[in-house]
Amino acid sequence: MSLVIVGSIALDSVTTPYGEVDKVLGGSAIYASMASKHFCKTHVVGVVGEDFSKNYICMLQENDICCKGIKFVPGKTFYWKGAYNDMNRAETLDTQLNVFADFDPIIPTDYRKCEYLFLGNIDPELQLRVLNQMDNTKITACDTMNFWIDCQREKLLEVISKIDILFINDDEAKMLTGEHNIFGAAEAAGKLGPQLIVIKRGEYGSMAVTEDFIFFAPVYPVKNVIDPTGAGDSFAGGFMGYLATQKNYNKTSIKNAMIYGTVMASFNIESFSLNKLIEIDLKDIEARKESVINSIQL
Numbered sequence: 664m665s666l667v668i669v670g671s672i673a674l675d676s677v678t679t680p681y682g683e684v685d686k687v688l689g690g691s692a693i694y695a696s697m698a699s700k701h702f703c704k705t706h707v708v709g710v711v712g713e714d715f716s717k718n719y720i721c722m723l724q725e726n727d728i729c730c731k732g733i734k735f736v737p738g739k740t741f742y743w744k745g746a747y748n749d750m751n752r753a754e755t756l757d758t759q760l761n762v763f764a765d766f767d768p769i770i771p772t773d774y775r776k777c778e779y780l781f782l783g784n785i786d787p788e789l790q791l792r793v794l795n796q797m798d799n800t801k802i803t804a805c806d807t808m809n810f811w812i813d814c815q816r817e818k819l820l821e822v823i824s825k826i827d828i829l830f831i832n833d834d835e836a837k838m839l840t841g842e843h844n845i846f847g848a849a850e851a852a853g854k855l856g857p858q859l860i861v862i863k864r865g866e867y868g869s870m871a872v873t874e875d876f877i878f879f880a881p882v883y884p885v886k887n888v889i890d891p892t893g894a895g896d897s898f899a900g901g902f903m904g905y906l907a908t909q910k911n912y913n914k915t916s917i918k919n920a921m922i923y924g925t926v927m928a929s930f931n932i933e934s935f936s937l938n939k940l941i942e943i944d945l946k947d948i949e950a951r952k953e954s955v956i957n958s959i960q961l
Contacts, residue, residue: 670783699904901927
């Protein structure tokens with residue numbers, strides 16, 4: 664099975680207590696694809712400018728990620744600059760949308776029959792355009808954020824009504840539903856349409872909620888968090904990448920997807936940009952997965 668990922672492609676400048684980097688590869692589509700590629704064939708859709716290095720495209724292709732959906736247009740690539748004093752929360756210092764401001768995702772013809780789709784954290788209007796282009800989707804998931812909940816609520820609710828899985832953090836879930844309790848927020852979010860709500864809780868792990876069950880996945884204990892940028896996207900990429908390999912969509916596959924998502928996020932935060940995600944292999948992933956499983960078994 665194969666997965667289509669639509670989202671931002673960025674050049675990031677990041678400062679943490681462990682150092683700083685300038686204009687390195689980032690964006691929701693990139694982090695998610697570099698996590699999912701360990702499990703399934705991954706296709707990326709995004710937009711970049713003339714300043715985007717062709718070496719990045721080569722790196723993605725060398726990692727068996729299809730880049731046919733990445734469009735080069737005149738202008739500069741989306742740029743984000745941030746700092747982490749508290750490693751659980753980024754301080755945005757500068758955002759330049761550049762070519763991303765006019766992003767109009769066009770799904771290549773051979774992507775449209777893919778059965779798995781992940782819509783990264785982008786404008787709900789764009790997410791809807793993508794949904795309308797897909798022909799044979801089995802499982803569709805999306806991520807969102809407080810900005811879209813506040814400014815594009817009606818369009819976001821339309822997206823949520825059409826998807827199977829919603830990735831959202833605990834504060835956003837409460838903001839979306841008006842509930843003050845995380846369990847109430849997850850239940851209310853499920854009534855908006857998705858079969859599955861995945862609540863991202865940072866250092867406290869994650870939670871999967873359906874009508875039938877609740878599953879809590881702990882974090883893998885990373886002692887030196889170098890850069891949290893892209894952790895949520897790596898989680899979603901690992902989750903969706905694993906799910907795309909499974910014949911059955913059930914409690915077992917969801918629980919395993921949660922653990923694989925946790926593992927991919929744990930690798931991501933151990934380096935700036937994609938450095939760690941590039942160097943690991945399936946053996947590393949499986950070893951860390953077993954460690955997480957052992958931490959939750961009696």
